[in-house]
Amino acid sequence: MHNTVKVTDKVYWIGGNDRRTSLFENMWPIPNGISYNSYLIIDEKVALVDTIEFGSSDDYLDKIEELIDGRTIDYLIINHMEPDHSGAIKTIVEKYPDIKLVGNLKTFKIIESYFGYKDKWYQIEDGDELNLGHHNLKFVMTPWVHWPETMMTYDLTEKILFSGDAFGSFGTLDGGIFDDEIEFEEYYKDEMRRYYSNIVGKYSNMVQKAFKKLEGIDIKYVCSTHGPIWRNDVNKVLSLYDKWSKFETENGVVIIYGSMYGNTAKMADSIARKLSEQGIKKIRIHDASKTHISYLINDIWRYKGVILGSCAYNSEMLPTMENLTRTLEHMGVKDHLLGLFGSYSWNGGGVKALHKFYETIQWELVSDPVDTKGIPGNEAFDRCESIAKAMAEKLKE
Ligand SMILES: Cc1cc2nc3c(=O)[nH]c(=O)nc-3n(C[C@H](O)[C@H](O)[C@H](O)COP(=O)(O)O)c2cc1C
Numbered sequence: 001m002h003n004t005v006k007v008t009d010k011v012y013w014i015g016g017n018d019r020r021t022s023l024f025e026n027m028w029p030i031p032n033g034i035s036y037n038s039y040l041i042i043d044e045k046v047a048l049v050d051t052i053e054f055g056s057s058d059d060y061l062d063k064i065e066e067l068i069d070g071r072t073i074d075y076l077i078i079n080h081m082e083p084d085h086s087g088a089i090k091t092i093v094e095k096y097p098d099i100k101l102v103g104n105l106k107t108f109k110i111i112e113s114y115f116g117y118k119d120k121w122y123q124i125e126d127g128d129e130l131n132l133g134h135h136n137l138k139f140v141m142t143p144w145v146h147w148p149e150t151m152m153t154y155d156l157t158e159k160i161l162f163s164g165d166a167f168g169s170f171g172t173l174d175g176g177i178f179d180d181e182i183e184f185e186e187y188y189k190d191e192m193r194r195y196y197s198n199i200v201g202k203y204s205n206m207v208q209k210a211f212k213k214l215e216g217i218d219i220k221y222v223c224s225t226h227g228p229i230w231r232n233d234v235n236k237v238l239s240l241y242d243k244w245s246k247f248e249t250e251n252g253v254v255i256i257y258g259s260m261y262g263n264t265a266k267m268a269d270s271i272a273r274k275l276s277e278q279g280i281k282k283i284r285i286h287d288a289s290k291t292h293i294s295y296l297i298n299d300i301w302r303y304k305g306v307i308l309g310s311c312a313y314n315s316e317m318l319p320t321m322e323n324l325t326r327t328l329e330h331m332g333v334k335d336h337l338l339g340l341f342g343s344y345s346w347n348g349g350g351v352k353a354l355h356k357f358y359e360t361i362q363w364e365l366v367s368d369p370v371d372t373k374g375i376p377g378n379e380a381f382d383r384c385e386s387i388a389k390a391m392a393e394k395l396k397e
């Protein structure tokens, strides 16, 4: 028996775990791995919902074979064309040449440039239904979560939402597949936020639009393409994604700095200590030159307070901080309290550049930036304390 899991009587999880890849999308570190979830509905007609990354599971076809037991696959529903879900399309089509590829016009525009297969296209529109016998599927267009063609498939019969990347998470499924079989808070929540903030976060307003479209739909299962399947506390994953896409944060502070020789770093520690003395417990400090940006963005998505520091570097910020602030601008991250600090030796540049970032991003600056010449002394530390006090006050409001 291959490792397949029943979601309901006739719906199977046939995904795979990837513990080998170091960087998802060749960008994001995945020390906890990732799962590619694919689903098979065995009814009068057989439908496959999304596939997996090419080569990520060498028994993918065997799993399908075992479950369909000599039958063919009638439909492959493509909720998302990104290669981590479409990587096995070619293999599937070659094995089941009568298959119909179910997608919307934007999906096919992408498929055209990847695979072709025009004779197999089965184009559906928003709200269209597809009857498999017992199961009746309805397609819900949710564009730009996080590609233009993204859609969800809702099984009206068993109230299963096949949501694509939405409600997904980094982290492999280590035995437990369903939300009631895992330790979500300890293990997955942080990885789910890191996944959301880095992969989907830029499209938060489109996530909100998707929520509007799902309003009133009774969802008993959320079957995403990455991470656990939700069946016990569906509301939890929905409300987390709702909160994150509204930029709702916790009352804490993340301090992120770029520092070559430790002067800016010292100020970061001093600000953090003063925040702690003000009663703030959720405080995280990161060195942007060491910690991968995906973790920095994750903590920015988590905490209301963001305090950024940089030494001057060729009249600008340290490049690692430049990369972070530029990414935040591109993502259009909203609703934070901001503090700024740094060190320089002649004409400055780091804090000035951070101030330009502030003018673009328009978060609320809690107090004057602290730009220190050389090694910070008592005066600089006093001014750091002012940032901490102003931040703590705003957070307590
Ligand atoms: C490559 C390099 C470029 C620098 N560029 C500037 C600059 O443009 N303006 C300035 O005032 N200081 C500049 N500095 C000096 C540092 O900003 C200064 O030593 C600062 O105190 C370092 O802070 P840190 O200990 O947090 O790295 C530069 C230093 C280096 C090594």
Ligand SMILES: [Fe+2]
Pocket: 080, 082, 146, 165
């Ligand atoms: Fe994707």
Ligand SMILES: [Fe+2]
Pocket: 082, 084, 085, 165, 225, 226
């Ligand atoms: Fe994905």
